[in-house]
Amino acid sequence: MAKNFTSREDNYSQWYNELVIKADLAENSAVRGCMVIKPYGYSIWENMQSALDKMFKDTGHTNAYFPLFIPKSFLSREADHVEGFAKECAVVTHYRLKSDPDGKGVIVDPEAKLEEELIVRPTSETIIWDTYKNWIQSYRDLPLLINQWANVVRWEMRTRLFLRTAEFLWQEGHTAHSTEEEAMEEAIRMLNVYSDFAENFMALPVVKGIKTASERFAGAVETFCIEGLMQDGRALQAGTSHFLGQNFAKAFDVKFLNKNNEQEYVWATSWGVSTRLIGALIMTHSDDHGLVLPPKLAPIQVAIIPIFRNEEELEKINEKILPIIAQLKKLNISVKYDDRDTQKPGWKFNEYEFKGVPVRLAIGPRDLDSNSIEVARRDLLTKEIVPLDNITEHIEKLLVDIQNTLYKKALDYRTENTVDVYTWEEFVAQIEKGGFVNAHWDGTDETEEKIKQETKATIRCIPLNNKLENGKCVLTGKPSKQRVLFARAY
RNA sequence: CGGGGUAUGGCGCAGUCCGGCUAGCGCACCUGCUUUGGGAGCAGGGGGCCGCAGGUUCGAAUCCUGCUACCCCGACCA
The missing domain is CATH 3.40.50.800 (Anticodon-binding domain)
Incomplete structure (x- = not known):
């Protein structure tokens, strides 16, 4: 065991922080909230990238690249979208520096103010849909299946290496379709790609589900997710796939002529996973002796x-x-x-x-x-x-066996820490213990919010193919037709 | 962004309350010899303007002011 290494039991979050640093995965940089991903950590990301990239290509997608900067006006085109991201955007206001007249270094040149300020992308829907408008005229141009590997910036207040940083690396897929059904199929298809990747490469069992309205991506009609359970009993969203409906098509006026020579708005999806997966990987398998990596993603096997x-x-x-x-x-x-x-x-x-x-x-x-x-x-x-x-x-x-053993262990852990509860007392106690808690919910935002206030637990998702059963909301006692998955989350 | 804490060789810390000679310790590093199956031993050696910027003072790691970064707890979030 490493010298002076905190154990999980002793202090889980300190264990994580030390592990990331001491295993040479990443470190904090001179810029607040931004990390340096070190070679060993970046190798893990490269392995993730190559596996995912192949899966994207195998499902018909191609890579492209869109700009880092987004005109400020674009962001406000889709009302929910701007609402969701406005509070955490970095803004470029000037394009030039000049020598400080006082002789100390450089200052922003006040003469060089941008006519329209630029947003550093927190996600690329807006710039991409503004571009797609020019690419799509006919149903023959559809579907458009594009992915980009990029960095994005979200000005987070509180950051942690890999789990939440101001800048992070990710991929974002953006697709356009001629029908609602096809777009919905795409969103589900990519959700399945993510869950396959999580389970087969990361050895991380995940629950596939649908987000509630309050947890939905800003601008989406429906958000699908994969949720994993970390060793400290907290949930972690490992990937999301959104059915965007025609929201962005309408906001950016992206129409196509269908076979009947009629103008229609296109249907859209977007989906992404980020370097946060490295955090998930660490917290799923590692122990008090340090990092434990699944063979399929280990830089050195x-x-x-x-x-x-x-x-x-x-x-x-x-x-x-x-x-x-x-x-x-x-x-x-x-x-x-x-x-x-x-x-x-x-x-x-x-x-x-x-x-x-x-x-x-x-x-x-x-x-x-x-x-x-x-x-x-x-x-x-x-x-x-x-x-x-x-x-x-x-x-x-042996490598195959290790991969399987890690998955099995993580799955057993999740099974042991997923429980059905019936009463509020049970619910509170179980959330306090950690893990996934299956409970009935009356389906209202108010109840969801109240539960969050009382217990810090959020609805991680409504699992796909959830079995329907009549029950009573764990908080309000109102009727409910299915259980939803609660947990405290990262 | 609100509350609390921390900042001293690469890392971990002592010294700070109560200002004073050359800022100390462990690990790491360099040299030599002996070693090598779970973080080797001995000897010698190098490396610090004490987070940054001001101020008080004959004199500041130590006192005062401002700033920055990191950690913990909230609010927010992938």
Whole structure:
């Protein structure tokens, strides 16, 4: 275990903060609320990007890029949208600096005021729909299926590395369709892409659902989400997909001629996931020994540590291990062979353990004698001695097993921490304990708000394919037809 | 944005209340020797204008004012 590392039980949020820093994922920057994503953390993001990008391409999308700056007037075109984002926008007002007449550095040149101020994008719907207007004339231009990888800025009051920063990286898909049904299908399709990604790559079980009106994206008709449960019992929204109806088409006058030669507004979706997923990844699997990464997203899947006293011993180890490394690489397994003589083996063990490398191999004179190798797995912290003959197959299977074990563990945790409650007393007690709480709700904004005020719990979502059952609202006792998912959330 | 806390070599801290000689400790770093299967040992060494900007004073890490950043709790939010 790392020296001076806070345990989860001791102080969960401190554990998280220290982990991000000490595992070399990211650090705070000179700019308030903005983070530096360090190489190891960025590698995780790259792995997420490449998996997601492939899934987007496989579902017919292509990438494009739209500007960082949005004319201020664009934002106000869609009433709900501006309402939702106005309070957290960075604004560019000038385009030039000049030397300070007092001789100290530079000042904003008051002469260089922009005619129309520019907003740093908090999301790109407005600039994109203003652009789509020119791209879409006919039903033959539809559907338009575009994604962009970008940074966005939301001027948050309180920030935490990865979970909430003023600037973050994400992807945002923006699609246009000729029918409502098709747009709705698209929103659901991408929600499914996100849940597949979360479960199969991040080993994070998620609940797919619909947001209530108060949690809905500003400007959307319907917001779908995937919700995960973190180890401290708090929920985290890991991705959203919006059915935008014709809201943006109307705001930006995007019409197409249908087959009957009639003008119609197009139907839209948008969907996104961000670097927040890295926060979710950390909080789902990591432990008091440091980071635990699922093999499919780990920058280093296998760390190999030779144990040697001198050059000759290292040579002998190399003879055995280098061909194995080559084989592993051929299998697309990412390997780090740490043969530095500047750090001791014990130091390296701790290092890779803390950084969450799924599999660690150690090979020294003893192993050479017995033609075997020590294999340690990060998820269970177990070690075994394995014969060198079929070692690559063994590792290949081990990586799959670790991926599955992590998912299973996270799923078991969620199952154990998801409960149905019937009374207000149970509800309050359960929310206090943490986890997902299934409860009846009368469907009103007022009740939702009251529950939030009383317990800090929010409705995370109305799960898709929810089973209908008659019941009474946990707060008001009014009739309800289904349970909704409550939790305290990030 | 409101309340509370913190800021001293790369990291973690002491010193600050009660101003005073050269600002100290652990880790990390450098050199050498011995070591190497879970964060090695010994010896020697380098690195600080004490967050920033003003002020008080013969003299400021220490007192005063302003600012900035980070952490915790609220409000807001992916």
